[in-house]
Amino acid sequence: MDINSAPTVLIVEDDPVGIASLDGILGDACELVISQSLAEARRLLSSEVDLILLDLYLPDGSGLDFLCELKSAEAYGSVPVICISASDQTGDIEKAFQHGATDYVLKPFNKTILSAKVSTFIDLKRKTDLLAAAALTDPLTGIGNRRLFDQQLDLEWRRARRQNSPIGLVLIDLDNFKQINDQYGHAQGDLCLQNLAKAMSSSFARAGEIVARLGGDEFTAIIPGADLHSTVAAANHLAQAMKTQCQGCERYKKNCPAFTISVGCSADQPSSSSGAAELIKTADKHLYEAKEDGGRDCVRPLL
Numbered sequence: 001m002d003i004n005s006a007p008t009v010l011i012v013e014d015d016p017v018g019i020a021s022l023d024g025i026l027g028d029a030c031e032l033v034i035s036q037s038l039a040e041a042r043r044l045l046s047s048e049v050d051l052i053l054l055d056l057y058l059p060d061g062s063g064l065d066f067l068c069e070l071k072s073a074e075a076y077g078s079v080p081v082i083c084i085s086a087s088d089q090t091g092d093i094e095k096a097f098q099h100g101a102t103d104y105v106l107k108p109f110n111k112t113i114l115s116a117k118v119s120t121f122i123d124l125k126r127k128t129d130l131l132a133a134a135a136l137t138d139p140l141t142g143i144g145n146r147r148l149f150d151q152q153l154d155l156e157w158r159r160a161r162r163q164n165s166p167i168g169l170v171l172i173d174l175d176n177f178k179q180i181n182d183q184y185g186h187a188q189g190d191l192c193l194q195n196l197a198k199a200m201s202s203s204f205a206r207a208g209e210i211v212a213r214l215g216g217d218e219f220t221a222i223i224p225g226a227d228l229h230s231t232v233a234a235a236n237h238l239a240q241a242m243k244t245q246c247q248g249c250e251r252y253k254k255n256c257p258a259f260t261i262s263v264g265c266s267a268d269q270p271s272s273s274s275g276a277a278e279l280i281k282t283a284d285k286h287l288y289e290a291k292e293d294g295g296r297d298c299v300r301p302l303l
Contacts, residue, residue, distance in 0.1 A: 172196070
């Protein structure tokens with residue numbers, strides 16, 4: 001997310017006069033997405049929306065009901081919603097806040113007040129989003145951290161169980177990492193970790209795939225929908241990519257120590273009698289086998 005990009009505001013309003021007024025007030029500063037019904041608003045909702053301006057009375061339903069939907073949805077619960085209405089009745093205002101409204105603005109709009117409120121709430125949301133993202137990101141490599149892995153594995157495991165689909169897991173260790181730090185220094189060791197993270201982000205780039213650094217030189221990738229054969233194939237692709245990358249470092253004498261990795265894979269079909277812990281345990285077992293075999297871009301199990 002670019003905190004300096006033009007914010008996206010979803011306007012849920014059926015009155016042409018109100019829409020024109022909002023466009024005149026916010027159109028130069030914001031990317032406006034206009035919906036004149038709740039059904040259309042549901043279709044236009046996306047992760048790009050920074051703020052919602054919601055009329056209380058729409059032709060196909062109550063804005064308050066839609067507000068409840070938003071606040072109960074994990075993806076949109078943190079999006080600020082300003083209710084817009086011509087009603088200054090205390091009951092309407094109270095209901096809006098009881099249902100989770102961030103603020104309540106009366107029609108006709110006061111340009112100064114509305115602009116200030118929209119700007120303030122968008123700025124707060126974007127800064128909150130950045131803090132939340134930072135809490136799930138490994139600062140050295142820029143990929144997910146252990147916290148993100150734990151959250152996503154639990155989420156994907158439950159999703160795979162509902163959809164009756166498999167899930168694959170890859171555990172990765174950088175071989176002889178202590179020796180690299182001792183011989184080349186910690187700055188070069190960090191560069192190796194960053195290069196591995198970059199290669200993982202490229203190798204596991206399909207929608208839904210998650211890469212993370214668990215700590216030290218331990219990394220992982222979650223592959224939703226992958227059986228064991230597909231998981232091992234993806235791991236072998238990563239190992240080959242790392243081998244090619246490190247050969248290039250040696251050939252062109254780049255300031256990057258060559259290294260290899262050990263990889264353990266597992267996959268499972270979630271059920272009521274199985275858990276994600278078993279998936280991790282199996283992948284860790286195969287990682288140990290790969291290290292016992294000497295590492296050197298070794299992937300286990302062999303298929």
